[in-house]
Amino acid sequence: MTAVDLPAVPRVLIAEADPWSRDLLKQVLLNVRCDARLDVCADGQQAATLLREKTYDLVLADWELSGVDGLSLLRSVRQQRRSPALPFILLSSRNDSASVREALPLAPTAYLTRPLNMESLTQRLQDLLLNEGESVYCEIPPLAPGMTLPAFLERRREASDGAPLRVDVKAAVQRSLGPEGLDLKQLEDQVRMDPQITAVLIAAANSAGYHGTPVQTLHAALNKLVPGQSMNFILGLALKHNVVLGDPGLVAYAERHWQLSQDSADYARRLARMLELDHERCYSACILHRLGDLALLRCLEDWRQGGGALDDEAIGESLDAFGAAYGSALRTRWRLPLELRQLIAATYSLEGGVYSREALVVNLATQMARLTEHEGLEALAGSKTARLLKVGLSELLRVRKT
Structure with missing residues (x-):
């Protein structure tokens, strides 16, 4: 594909078995051409069907696809003798010379081995999808007429990309x-x-x-x-949309949730170490327990950028109504281990009559994090959670001051 044949809006097929690698490829490509029409699939048979049904400007396929592997897809594409040849990037974990020799006669546009070199992949995509010096700008679509904030958030819950990033x-x-x-x-x-x-x-x-x-x-x-x-x-x-919040009001809410997560995680780690429990697992549950609230704030940024009105009252009401649901949806969709999800749930409440000691630790730690510096530690030391852990005021003071 030369500069004169570049399509106004390219259609690209990504065939990758691993969901997180698939998402990464999608983000890298959209960062180069945000207007690209993408078809994304997880197995070779579906990719083969799509290649028969549609005309593509670029294919990225994993050699190790199930059913029909990426090399077979490349062979099928080359047998069609399209002119000019369809650009086809073959991805593989195989970096041995025999595999390279097997692929080269089929003339892949690029043969990239894992772990991918992101800069190299980005450069290849730019060469294939952009004219020299060209860049593509994609406007944020406005909200649908009559769309309300609750309806928008309900619709976005199952498709949320998660929280904004805290670190650079x-x-x-x-x-x-x-x-x-x-x-x-x-x-x-x-x-x-x-x-x-x-x-x-x-x-x-x-x-x-x-x-x-x-x-x-x-x-x-x-x-x-x-x-x-x-x-x-x-x-x-870092390539994803709204990964960094721009609205000062939303940033302020995010800072509070990040700090609550961090304080809870630090307290949980110290308590677990004191009690000779799995402190890394306790830390992990607490650092994740506000993921849904943070993901919601990221969606509120989308609402604002689409032209929706937003104030403190709307932000607070949205967090109360949807924060927990967003967290639950993300943890389920991302298939976090059930044991970790159960431990995260214990940061909010203890259900049933039998609690693991790690569950008691994360519950007590999140209660501590919600206290101000000078309030409630004595009452917390007398709580059911502290009594079950056999942790008193002196231990809580030590955890807070560590």
Whole structure:
């Protein structure tokens, strides 16, 4: 595809089995051409059907697709002898010379191995989808006539992209890169206070591409994913729409929820260490427990940018009505491990008659985080949760002052 043949609006097929890698490819591509018409699928048979039914300007396909693999898709495309040849980027975890030799006769436009080099992929997409010096601007669509805020939020709940980012991911990754590559410990220290990054990496590490015992903490997720893949997932988050809030009022609400998450997580970690429990798991549950409220604030930014009115009263009412539902929907859709979801639920309330000690810890920690500096610690020490944990005022004071 040369500059003279570039379509006004390109149609692109992405065929990738892993949902988080699929989302990453989608975001990288939309960052290059926000107007692209995308078809996204998870298996080769569906990709083959789409290729028969539609005319595409570019295909990105994973070699390891189930059913019909990416190499077979490429072979089928090349047998059609289209002129000029359809640009086809083949993605693979195979970097051995035999695999490369097998693919090259089919003339893929690019053969990219995992973990992907994001800069290289972006440059290839720019070369294929943009004329030299060209950029594409996409306006934010206005709200539908008569749309109300509750109806908008209800509609967006099942499609929410999650929370805005708390940390500057590019700076965090850059600080974590050393002469020997990515320092996972350094990266964890940089991003562990960010609910969105924590949730996405845990979800990605438990997706279909990564087998074994489910992970429930950021530390375990980073060590289960390939380091380059972790870095790509984190950097990919920065490409998404409204990942940084622009409305000062929404930023103020987000800061309060981020701080509540951080305080809860710090208290939970200290309590769990004191009681010789799984402190990383307790930290993880608390850092994630306001994910839904933060995701809602991100959707409120969409509402505002689409022309909707927004004030403090509307923000507060929306958080009360939809915050918990957004969190539940995200945790379910992202398939966070059931044990972690149950522990997150314990930050809000304790149901039933038997509680794990970790559940008691996260519940007590979130209660502590909601207190002001000089209120309620004595009453909290006398609560049912504290009594079950056998934690008194002196221990709570130590946790707060640590």
